[in-house]
Amino acid sequence: MNLRKLLMGRAKFEKRRIMRKERRSEPRWRVEYLATIVSREGSPKYCTVTEMSDGGVRLNAIIYRVPEQFGLRLIGQAMPKCYKVIWRHGRNVGAKLIDSAALAETDRAKILAT
Numbered sequence: 001m002n003l004r005k006l007l008m009g010r011a012k013f014e015k016r017r018i019m020r021k022e023r024r025s026e027p028r029w030r031v032e033y034l035a036t037i038v039s040r041e042g043s044p045k046y047c048t049v050t051e052m053s054d055g056g057v058r059l060n061a062i063i064y065r066v067p068e069q070f071g072l073r074l075i076g077q078a079m080p081k082c083y084k085v086i087w088r089h090g091r092n093v094g095a096k097l098i099d100s101a102a103l104a105e106t107d108r109a110k111i112l113a114t
Contacts, residue, residue, distance in 0.1 A: 028053040035059065038071040038080050049074065056096045057083065066093045 033049040037059075047066070051058035057072065066088075071080030072095070083095035 026053040026055045028058075034075045036073045036075070036080070037061070037066060038073060039067045039069070041067050044073075047072075050092075054097075056086070056094065058092060058094050060091050061093060062091055066095075069098070070095075 028051050031049055031052050033052075035047055035049050036044045037047055038044045045061070045064055047059045047061040049057050049059045049072075059066070059072070066085060069082065069084050072083050073080035082098040084098050085093055086096050087094040
């Protein structure tokens with residue numbers, strides 16, 4: 001293989017790696033948790049949580065569209081936490097934890113109504 005091509009390929013790889021610098025303010029953890037999305041838009045639906053942090057989650061919902069605001073209950077948890085969708089990429093969704101205290105009680109009830 002040509003040395004020039006090899007070095008050019010390495011430079012492109014290094015550039016991509018630099019461009020992917022972490023922008024999150026909180027550390028995240030890779031996980032595989034089964035969870036339930038609850039919202040006023042119908043019956044609870046299952047999803048897989050693939051990443052978690054103190055401020056949000058990344059989840060994978062295969063068959064349905066995740067609502068803009070929803071409750072997420074990990075299997076084994078009693079109460080769901082409220083989240084708001086920040087980004088979508090195919091089946092993957094990034095959501096930010098909404099401060100429950102900041103939500104009006106009626107809004108929280110609408111999101112978590114099943």
